[in-house]
Amino acid sequence: MQIIGDYDYKALCMPTIPWSKVPVLEKDEPLPLMLSLVMGLQHAFAMVGGLITPPYVVFQFSVGAAFPDVSGVDPSYSQYAISAALITSGICTIINIFQVPIPMTEGIFGRKLYIGSGVLSVMGTSFTFLPIFEIAIRQMKDDGVAAFGRLREDVGYLHGLWSIGALLSVMPVNMIKKIFPPLVSGISVMLIGAALTGTGMKYWGGGVVCAEAGFPCAAGDVSLPYGSPELIGLGFSVLCFLVVIELFGSTFMKNCNVILALLFGYFVAGVSDYQGDSYVNNDRIEDAESITFLWAETFPIGFYGPAVFPLLIAYLVTTVETVGDLGATYEASDLDTNDPEFNETIQGGLMADSICSILASLFTSMPNTTFSQNNGVISMTKCASRRAGYACGFWLILMGILGKISGIITSIPDCVLGGMTIFLFSSVFTSGIRLLGSEDLSSRRVRFIVAMSMAVGIGVTIWPYAFADKRNQPYTAAFWPCDDCSDGEKGIRNGISIFLSTGYCIGTVIAILLNLILPADVIVLKASEKAEKEVEEDDEPSAEAMDESGAGVEEAEKEA
Secondary structure, three states: OOOOOOOOHHHHHOEOOOOOOOOOEOOOOOOOHHHHHHHHHHHHHHHHHHHHHHHHHHHHHHHHHHOHHHHHHOOHHHHHHHHHHHHHHHHHHHHHHHOEEOOOHHHHHOOOOEEOOOOOOOEEOOHHHHHHHHHHHHHHHHOOOOOHHHHHHHHHHHOOOOOHHHHHHOOOHHHHHHHOOHHHHHHHHHHHHHHHHHHHHHHHOOOHHHHHHOOOEEEOOEEEOOOOHHHHHHHHHHHHHHHHHHHHOEHHHHHOHHHHHHHHHHHHHHHOEEOOEEOOOOHHHHHOOOEOOOOOOOOOOOOOHHHHHHHHHHHHHHHHHHHHHHHHHHHHOOOOOOOHHHHHHHHHHHHHHHHHHHHHHHOOOOOOEEOOOHHHHHHHHOEOOHHHHHHHHHHHHHHHHEHHHHHHHHOOOHHHHHHHHHHHHHHHHHHHHHHHOOOOOOOHHHHHHHHHHHHHHHHHHHOHHHOOOOOOOOOOOOOOOOOOOOHHHHHHHHHHHHHHHOHHHHHHHHHHHHHHHOOOOOOOOOHHHHHHHHHHHHHOOOHHHHHHHHHHHHHHHHHO
């Protein structure tokens, strides 16, 4: 294996030249070691912003909102969650790219099954799971989870329901696409993005906890009211730098725009102060472990039944995302989606989603599925070599092991993190718009399905308390008051409450049902169009006239 090779490395850091062509490095290209590490680092940087957000939000904001004394006193749980997410993503990425054949499956299913896609497709925690985790954790507190140790059990097993993914992975791809066509999956992704963007706005103003509880927001040693111009300004610096990168950035910078913008906002916060107080809490960096690994913190096995059905819907949504992401990977890699290997890639990728989500729960992390951000890296660098993917997994594992990195991340002010997350979350919404773009939006049927699904989905996203209990008022929602219910009835009631108050869950189900029962549009011709069509039919000779004219020609030829 070559160490450096003859690749033009400086091209990665040069500004983009319009209309220039870059040769494609195919998926089995034997890249030299240095090039593999550089390309892998781009993929790692492209996904690290999205990777750290779900665990950080769950432990810093969702757990902190339910148990303010926990998140504020001991940030080590957030730091460990970030490290575990990075390590888990690195391991699962390597598994997915390697593509391991499953023994004896050919005799059972009539075809060989695989674990892994076999292409440069990375793994990470999808934002799809985030709304359910936030609602479920709040519901667990209302159920009487008063001690953080017990909460850790529930968090540790909230995502232990992923064996259903193994069944989905052996289903024919056409069947999955029929259940979740682009119309349904586009609505689902848009509703996920809408829910998360609203949450991101709370981070930008200073943090979810202070936004909802009403007390001052802490940023390092500074304490300010929610929405203070100082906090808004720090988050805005992230958005401004994203625009600068998009205008003038090199290929490398554009691939890593999210993490670079976050670091820029962190730098601005570090060199700024408020009346002599710093916005950055350096104690979290000093207190973080230098080296860490999986199981440094453990989350004993637990089970929260009310979250089962909403999480299964979340897994169905990520299944559709995986099919679309792998198709995009094939296109970015200049591979043929009509090739029989494409079906093996889809099957292996879905199986990897299932296996890696189960592994993630054993690794004390959140479920891992196919990540889509990296298709842009392949498109821009034209590097589809799997060696770059293995290097990406290596970098992610290394970042997770170095505990100080998670210490730096947890020291970033919430408002700066909000500037990044609001961009990331709105990108999810635009992905849903892109999926809907393949549908005929002039169709009355399509518009009706979108309008009905979005009406209910966005409605409960903006105001979930039509079906859910208000904060600190458990079992009082007028939709289903349940003060005197038994434990079994409360479990059923909580499951329905989580489902109805999670916008993309109820919106997705409505879209599926309407897509199944509504007939296709009736083609209605205008009077003028109908008259033109009748004239055209009159001008066309009938079949009998054609036969008669043909016979006349034949007789004339005979006489001649």
